[in-house]
Amino acid sequence: MTPRFAVIGLVASDMAATLAFYRRLGLVFPEGAEDQPHVEAELPGGSRLAIDTEETIRSFHAGWRPPADGGGRTSLAFGCNAPAEVDSVYEDLVGAGYHGELKPWDAFWGMRYAVVHDPDGNGVDLFAPLPAPE
Structure with a gap:
């Protein structure tokens, strides 16, 4: 098995x-x-x-024991339906007091991408495909 x-x-x-x-x-x-x-x-x-x-x-x-640096060792990724949703989810979480590690940006691999931290410092990636170039 x-x-x-x-x-x-x-x-x-x-x-x-x-x-x-x-x-x-x-x-x-x-x-x-x-x-x-x-x-x-x-x-x-x-x-x-x-x-x-x-x-x-x-x-x-x-x-x-928790990691000495206070950060997590795990990253989770949540897919969004559109690039604008990455921005709105990021702003919602940061507005609620969570740490914004990396503001939304258009990544070279074709995604809108951002990173926030959960309360224990674990990275949580937010992403959505960018529209195809015309």
Whole structure:
């Protein structure tokens, strides 16, 4: 049997803040998930985003510590329907107090692209294809 990709895992220092961020990006978590040690949201295509509290990770990995630089080691990417949506989602998140790492720009590979950080410093890329040149 060949393993298949199924889950992206994040460790949250503040579960409520992390869920608020990803809910703004359209992910659905159960009511009351803010008080849980582990939550999951189904992603398109059947994979899942799993989020655990730091305490949960330490419950089975006593030596685990968050990265010393304060930043995450994971990046997620959310596709938008149009370049203007990249801009509006970026502005919504930055306006809500999240860190804008890279303002929207037209990337040389043909996409409108931006990067924000979730509450734990994980990079979240926003992208949409640019219109084809005429």
